[in-house]
Amino acid sequence: MKRLLDVVRVLLAALVLGWVVWRLGEDWTGLHLPEALHWPSLVLASASGAAALLGLAVLCAAGVRAAGLYRPEHRLPYLRMWLQSLFWRYVPGKVLLVAERIRLGGLLGIPKATSVVLVLWETLLLLAGATLVAVVAMPLVATLSPAPLVALALALGAALLLLPWGLRQAVARVPWLSARVPHLVLQVAPNSQLGLVLGYGVVWLFFGASFVFTCRFMGADAGVEAGLWFVVAYVTGMVVGLTPAGLGVREGVLAAGLAESVGSPEAVAFALVNRVLMTVVELVVIAGSTLVPMPDEDEAG
Numbered sequence: 001m002k003r004l005l006d007v008v009r010v011l012l013a014a015l016v017l018g019w020v021v022w023r024l025g026e027d028w029t030g031l032h033l034p035e036a037l038h039w040p041s042l043v044l045a046s047a048s049g050a051a052a053l054l055g056l057a058v059l060c061a062a063g064v065r066a067a068g069l070y071r072p073e074h075r076l077p078y079l080r081m082w083l084q085s086l087f088w089r090y091v092p093g094k095v096l097l098v099a100e101r102i103r104l105g106g107l108l109g110i111p112k113a114t115s116v117v118l119v120l121w122e123t124l125l126l127l128a129g130a131t132l133v134a135v136v137a138m139p140l141v142a143t144l145s146p147a148p149l150v151a152l153a154l155a156l157g158a159a160l161l162l163l164p165w166g167l168r169q170a171v172a173r174v175p176w177l178s179a180r181v182p183h184l185v186l187q188v189a190p191n192s193q194l195g196l197v198l199g200y201g202v203v204w205l206f207f208g209a210s211f212v213f214t215c216r217f218m219g220a221d222a223g224v225e226a227g228l229w230f231v232v233a234y235v236t237g238m239v240v241g242l243t244p245a246g247l248g249v250r251e252g253v254l255a256a257g258l259a260e261s262v263g264s265p266e267a268v269a270f271a272l273v274n275r276v277l278m279t280v281v282e283l284v285v286i287a288g289s290t291l292v293p294m295p296d297e298d299e300a301g
Contacts, residue, residue, distance in 0.1 A: 038217050045213035045274070049281040052206035056126075057082040057289075059199045063122055064110070066192045074108045076292045081105060083289035086282065107294050125193070129200025130235045133208070137228045204231050214274040220262050222270075229257035233271070251275070 061078035064070050070078075081104040088096040098119055105115035208227030215222030233253035251271040258267035 038219070041213045041217035042277070045210045045217060045277060046281055048206045048210035048213060049278050050285055052203050052210065053083065053086070053282060053285050054079075055199070055203040055206060056086075059125075059196060059203065060118075060122060062199065063118060063125070063196060066188045066196065067114075067118065067121075069110055069114070071109060074295070077104075077108055077294050080289040080292040080294065081108060083286050087286050104294065125196050125200050126203075127235065127239075128197045129202075130204050130231050132197060132201045133204040133231055134228060137224055137231075140224045207231065207234060210278065211270070211274050214277060215262070215270045218266075218270060218273060220266065220270065222262070225261055226258060226270075229254055230271075230274075232257065 057079040060082035061070070061075060064078055081101065084104060085097050085101040088094075088100050098116060101119055102112050102115045105118075106112065110118070205227075208230050211230035212222045212227045215226050220226075230250075233250040236253050237249035251268050254271045255264045255268045258264075258270075262270070
């Protein structure tokens with residue numbers, strides 16, 4: 001069964017990527033790009049992307065602190081833990097990402113099961129932050145209705161608040177879990193979770209700004225709508241998880257969402273340029289994080 005699912009995943013990924021390449025090739029003759037590029041916007045796009053990545057690493061450390069697992073001497077290694085694990089998101093399924101997170105978390109005294117829970121919790125916080133940004137931004141885009149996102153925000157908020165309680169109840173009632181996760185914490189106060197959600201909202205603003213500046217680098221008069229659709233597309237690629245880092249899914253959603261305002265081929269072109277830019281920024285930031293020394297295994301725990 002697992003092999004069948006892997007085959008289906010690869011076929012779906014190939015289908016999505018093939019559609020993006022076909023669509024871009026078909027519309028290439030209608031693609032209107034400027035003769036002169038706006039290089040300051042490229043600098044701002046890169047800076048915004050780097051700020052978003054570093055913000056996510058800082059919020060990871062803040063989550064560790066809120067969960068009661070923080071050690072002051074590891075304040076920089078926590079950042080490396082998140083950033084170095086990010087590299088493995090280019091492998092579909094996020095299995096290697098979680099495995100690397102568990103390995104590095106172990107060096108910092110975080111139990112294996114707790115690392116998995118923290119990854120799940122961060123994902124919910126990330127989704128809640130994206131929903132918050134979308135709810136705030138949607139009224140600024142006249143052609144879109146905020147009602148679906150308001151409902152989604154309420155659902156994510158409820159799931160976020162209930163997660164720690166549900167985990168505690170599960171550990172208390174299920175012997176299999178209690179034997180393997182004896183010190184599972186995540187007893188986080190609602191105001192702490194709200195602060196983290198707001199932080200993730202700021203990160204999404206940086207991601208959206210990176211795409212907007214990428215569009216402006218290529219001559220488009222992009223604004224709130226482009227940034228909003230980028231957040232929606234990024235989340236879609238993250239949730240679907242068919243391709244490495246949402247490759248193809250993000251571009252397809254952007255092509256559909258921005259077709260009327262900037263044109264479908266232009267939207268895909270902007271998304272691909274931003275993808276290349278963010279990949280370079282990610283690799284530079286990740287490489288920089290590896291300069292932070294990690295404690296030896298003998299020192300962990």
